[in-house]
Amino acid sequence: MSGFAFEVFPAGRVVVLGEVRVDRDEMVRFAERFDPQPFHVDEEAAEESLLGGLCASGWYTSSLWMRSFVDHVLNGSTAQGSPGISELSWNAPVFPDDVLRFSVRVDDQRESKSRPGLGVVNLVGRAERGEELVMQFSCVTLFGKRGS
Numbered sequence: 001m002s003g004f005a006f007e008v009f010p011a012g013r014v015v016v017l018g019e020v021r022v023d024r025d026e027m028v029r030f031a032e033r034f035d036p037q038p039f040h041v042d043e044e045a046a047e048e049s050l051l052g053g054l055c056a057s058g059w060y061t062s063s064l065w066m067r068s069f070v071d072h073v074l075n076g077s078t079a080q081g082s083p084g085i086s087e088l089s090w091n092a093p094v095f096p097d098d099v100l101r102f103s104v105r106v107d108d109q110r111e112s113k114s115r116p117g118l119g120v121v122n123l124v125g126r127a128e129r130g131e132e133l134v135m136q137f138s139c140v141t142l143f144g145k146r147g148s
Contacts, residue, residue, distance in 0.1 A: 016101075017103055021100075024096035027054075027057075056095070062135065078143050079141060091133045102126070102127050104125050105124045124136065
């Protein structure tokens with residue numbers, strides 16, 4: 001159990017979620033199924049696009065981040081779900097073999113007024129390639145309080 005509960009999320013805390021190397025074949029399979037735009041699935045079309053090469057769907061990048069968040073924070077935690085994300089931005093294209101570093105920062109948190117035992121944590125998720133920000137979003141995640 002990771003032990004992540006509402007109490008361990010003070011404002012400003014950063015949790016490093018690890019790194020992932022983008023696998024070309026997996027990236028393309030994802031795009032073929034969920035986002036089959038030419039620059040995600042066709043090498044020739046991608047080379048002629050504004051991006052200059054085959055690149056990942058932003059949704060694929062988001063999915064990689066989410067997997068890392070589940071593995072490093074949510075599994076074994078007191079998480080109770082999320083009402084959603086906001087301000088999602090894909091700041092730079094992601095290409096095969098890129099190494100992405102994932103993290104999440106606590107923007108703020110508060111106890112739920114309507115549900116005792118539950119805390120509301122505002123998070124900022126990030127994906128970076130080296131020093132370059134490639135994706136960022138804000139979300140709310142609900143965590144149970146210890147002993148509730």
